[in-house]
Amino acid sequence: MNAAKQSSRLHKGGHINRQKQLNFTFNGSLYQGYEGDTLASALLANDVHLIGRGMKFHRPRGILSAGPEEPNGLVKLGQGGREEPNARATTQPLYEGLVAESQNCWPSVKWDVGALLDFCSSLWPAGFYNKTFIWPNWHWYEHFVRRAAGLGTLPTEDDPDTYSHRYAHCDYLICGGGWAGLEAAHNMAKSGQRVMVVEQSADWGGSLLASSDQDDITQLQKTLRELHGMANVTLLNSATAVGFFDHNMVSVVEKVCPHHLDHSGPRERLWKIRATEVVLATGAIEQPVVFPNNDRPGIMLASAVVQYLNHYGVACGRNVAIVTNNDSAYQTAFDLHAAGIKIAAIIDSRPQCTSDSSQQAEALGIRVLFNAIPLNTVGRKRIRAVQVADCSTGKALTQLGKKGLIACDCLAMSGGWQPAVHLFSQARGKLRYDEKLAAFVPDQYPDNVRVVGRALAGRYEVKRFIPTFKPAKQWLDFQHDVTLQDIDIAVQEDYVSVEHLKRYTTTGMSVDQGKTSNINALTALAERTGKAIADVGTTTFRPFYMPVTLGTIAGRRRGALYAPTRQTPMHQLLKQAGAEFWDYGHWQRPAAYPQAQETLHAAMQREALAVRNSVGIYDGSPLGKIEVRGPDAAEFLNRLYINNVHSLKPGKARYGMMLDEKGIVIDDGIFVRLNESDFLVHTTSGNAEHILAWMEEWQQCEWPDLNVLIRSVTTQWANATISGPNARKVLEQLDSDIDLSNEDFPHMSFREGLFSNSNSDAEDVPVRIMRASFTGEMGYEINVPSSYGAALWQNLMTAGRAFEITPYGVESLMILRSEKGYLHVGADTDGRTIPDDIGWSGPIKNKQADFIGKRSLLLAEQQRQDRFQYVGIEPVNGQQELTMGSHIINSEMHSAPAESQGYVTSAFYSPNLNRWIALGLVKSGRARIGEGINIFHRGKTSPAKIVAPLFFDQEGGRLHV
């Protein structure tokens, strides 16, 4: 492929490095540009104006602007995992090997089938979707509409780059590195204050770089040099302030390597900068002019045309027509003229200038037409001519020939300047409409925010003209393809609020958020409804100012770093034993230990059998452990537990339950009295953090008078639990100073002691053993300091070899505890369950003192007999599988609809009973024990029976041997 010449590059001028030529491809063609170019300036240098297609009608579109406000010049950038949709050609620095493609077109940007839509565009006005796709229902159409809608396509490969977040603090944060921002920074930095300046572009200087005045550039370079030399100043370029949040927190997205050349660091960095004072030097955005067919390639903002000229040395056209409603575009004309570019005419909708600009133009021989507005434009893929009309009559200016046509290859328009007040508004600043400037300007300031430069107010008086003639579509929002006609329809249909108008026509709702369309749209709305623009108001400016990639928001929190994972001290040993790890909360725990060819289900069955037949070992380290110490510890816990805490003797353990103030069960577990004043509270593993916070809140906020110290020791102690008829025989082989006999150390008691270390030089190891059980078998929960956890596990495995000690996982434990009907809070209870529902009214009746949630249990609702109660469920056919979540229905009901009378909360195949068992919450369940029911699951029913929630060892004798 031959590289095209940079035919529109001027021989001199611009702040580009002509020594460094860069190759890039656009839609498969090879082009060249220079270092310092943006993709847009390089394309324009190659006279490429046709960049993409409109979103709705697929009309040919070209570059409109030279900045982040660009609505048309969106391309697919890069390839593979680094592909980026909707990249702005106007802000993307050029780099060697850049690959870009047009979007929204097929088969190519020049020949796009979708453009057929444009020829029947009158069928697709505002509200089209809402009115058309309603019969028989939207879902019939959704698939096709979604395919046609949207901008660009998502990359399909994983993004190989990293993104990071960073916090920063400073005295002054200056948003905008144009002249106003740099000057402010320079002034503030002199006092030694910490100053940060962020600039969205790779180049410092903003619109100053579009100046043809060499003195401006010299001054800019001097100031920049000085700022770079100041230690208290941080300059961040390619960094856009995108959101202004509470208490002067500004989020800034920095493109760390906009040239995509270096992949060693993050691609983008999200800064969260907290500043004592924020200075907004965000500049102003030039607005387009509304006239028929104002969206053709070659029709550009006047400020962009002059920026491409003076900043990049690019001629956007050789015969440029200027359309304006203010004096600023005259300077564009003068600079173009000075560069030898022909000015076809200046078409000014005002009766005269506010300065002597028109005299200057005439002195240069430039034709100026007042009271004039384009009536139409010619040229589908590039503008060829503009037809000029008289503003007041709407008739073609016959002085220019019969049709009023002026030939041109570029049209530079200026519809006035809107200060970029986005951040100011996000900071809750209030705006005022300035009639003279025809713009919304900052009015009431939030604390510690200032605005400087053009963000404060435009420099030019503007007289905006919205035509009433409609020979063709007049675009307001180029990106979302919203036209003046759509505003007319909305107004006809009584959408007179600007917020409604926006949503009905979707104007300003695309990725550019209406930076070049909102002002024209609400001017049109004001005119059509006969209101003042100030009364129409603006829509709300919300973060983000510019689109932010999901990767940047996620930062490092992807893949393995998405959430923290926790592993117990025994993790490696469990892994060697064949553990299949599942996530339980943040903990990685063994679900079971499938051996060789074994399925997980078979492993669960084998492990559950082994515990009942001999002995099993379980890693209970994640169990929540909270120490509550102090003279008032007993009283404190007595207020939290439904149980009587005062009566518990030192060395004893008790099963307890906590409620919230609504009487709902929030946690259960065993609490231990270590001595008169100290307690050890066990919580369910998933609730450890929540219960700690719960205790702290009550202690600090409600009962600060209680002398209590609360601390979590969950991860200080590793826990290996052995369970089964041979558990004691295993534990006896470990040398400790604790008497393990059933008489001395019965079920529900607790001992502290020492394991003697096999290495005689080393110190003995503290151990805490709780005799308790969640399996229904004799059980010892053995706790040692975490660093000894792995050693403890190894020693128990060695000691248990003679008894074929079997590691069992969480899911195997679930079978065992279900056989015993031991409930699992959160699985067998829900957000309505009170103690009586699970058969725990006894402790409450016997407890005189108040506790959290007690009063709520007295409410009539909590006394009802038809509440959902905890019961066991047995299928009539024991081999009939039961599923968690199945609904309970009456025995005479066999299909839906049927009243749900509860649901199955736990269901397992019991290897010890050789049949399916289940637990559930059933309406009036306790009174219905023995009753036949049907279980409804996925359209099928199967017969079952309500039973007491206890299937194995009814007397509980196995616990007390």
Add this chain to the structure above:
Amino acid sequence: MLQITCPWCGPRNETEFSFGGESHIIRPVRPESISDRDWSDYQFLRENPKGTHYERWQHRFGCRQWINVARDTLSHEIYSVYPMGDPKPVFDRKEALL
């Protein structure tokens, strides 16, 4: 994002704290002696002011202390941070006491 000045740790980001709702809600001393309605009010009835809101936060990823915060719900301005148990400071709207 709010910046809350923890009396023990200094100015910290909101993300270090967890919100605990309205403060200065007194738990009835003898819950069993009050009516169902009063009990419900204690549990559920909360102020929803446009203006100064007295609320409590825990510096959960910090010193874990609960603190009281007087915050303007309109401007998010924080007028005062004060220890649990201290009485409600009174503000004349924008003219903060501190």
